[in-house]
Amino acid sequence: MKKAFFIKKFEIFQKEFLEISKIIIQPNIIYDQKKYNFFIKKYIKLEKIVSLHEKYNKQLVFLQEAEFILKKDPDINMKKLAFAEKEKILLKIDSIEKESYNIFFKENTEKIENDRNAILELRSGTGGNEACLFVEDILRMYTMYFKKLGWKYKIIQAQKGIKGYKEVIIDINGKGNVYGTLKFESGVHRVQRIPKTESQGRVHTSAITVAVLPKVQDIEINIKYSDLKKETFRSSGAGGQHVNKTESAVRLTHIPSKITVECQEERSQHKNFDKAISILRSRIYKNEMEKKLKKRSIERKSLVSTGDRSVKIRTYNYPKNRVTDHRIHKSIYNLIEFLNGNIQEMINLLKNFEK
Structure with missing residues (x-):
């Protein structure tokens, strides 16, 4: 899966999360139970996506470091370690992408269902x-x-x-x-x-x-x-x-x-x-x-x-x-x-x- 797609999706949800975070602390929302429950549910959903976003960014940084060593470091042993580490990182990235994909398209699946x-x-x-x-x-x-x-x-x-x-x-x-x-x-x-x-x-x-x-x-x-x-x-x-x-x-x-x-x-x-x-x-x-x-x-x-x-x-x-x-x-x-x-x-x- 293309990383650009996930980065763009994560950025959209990150922006929405920041907006909701500001809304739920406003007094008129806190004292309105229905509105507060509505926004807190959205906040919880977005919080999970933001957490995945942070994990994803960390793994991308680790991947860059491993690739840098593979390209630039003359030490063969370091390259072996970097190669093994890169394989682990790619597996973690793939896992995060799959979990994120399911979340991203859950609402889309429900929309298709609802349109029947x-x-x-x-x-x-x-x-x-x-x-x-x-x-x-x-x-x-x-x-x-x-x-x-x-x-x-x-x-x-x-x-x-x-x-x-x-x-x-x-x-x-x-x-x-x-x-x-x-x-x-x-x-x-x-x-x-x-x-x-x-x-x-x-x-x-x-x-x-x-x-x-x-x-x-x-x-x-x-x-x-x-x-x-x-x-x-x-x-x-x-x-x-x-x-x-x-x-x-x-x-x-x-x-x-x-x-x-x-x-x-x-x-x-x-x-x-x-x-x-x-x-x-x-x-x-x-x-x-x-x-x-x-x-x-x-x-x-x-x-x-x-x-x-x-x-x-x-x-x-x-x-x-x-x-x-x-x-x-x-x-x-x-x-x-x-x-x-x-x-x-x-x-x-x-x-x-x-x-």
Whole structure:
């Protein structure tokens, strides 16, 4: 690797480190906990790079000294020692360059990840019909948000309940970081409200799960057909002419990961198969991502980053007109506007929290 590249990169980070060092000692930053936490996280990241920079510069100086002896010193024994020392120095330089390269391009890798399109899965949880109705409400919230951003979306799987939906899967495509924006929505969304059927006026609590998957290409996740168990069945519909009389619905099970996907929105088995493969590919990819996240530092294991679906992340409280995100302890007292797709403020706060 070219040393000029590393020297230039190190200088950029060194300059940023000096700027952050001045910012974090300012009184208005110290007394603002959110701002201070934001800058201290950046400071810690940059401090490691600056430390590598110092080690790198020392090794470059040692390398110059060894090369000077090899060129100028007439003593053969000194040249032998200098040659052996040079080999050790080059190994240390190579090690520092590799470690630095991983740090430099970690953010770039995350950017590529965030720029992907996404698959959004909504599923009813505890609460029966009320949970199914809430899936429908959240579906409306997200689709209104997508329209505001100019993103295109298509429902690729929907399973209706007696009221609302038991499950909805949406394919989302748009400019900008679609997955990077929506990934913070993964988790359990809880609703507290009085159901229409409740005569006593009691508040009920229901929950749904939201999963956001990065959309991947077949070249990235190669699924062997020998690893698939394919089943076909008749699509469930509203009755009459809408019920599919052929087995066009598809259920795929990926045997190695035991992930199962169903798709019955299309009347063609071939189209349902293609959509099911797309969802399956994203789920497998998501699993691989989560395995990598577990190996990263404690900082990268935060709920915001992993999108752990087993943990309650947000509560929608109708009586108090409040939506609360429990990861950042933020409440917005305008629930109706939030459910009308005005969720950008919360997403921005979550993005800042992750940095």
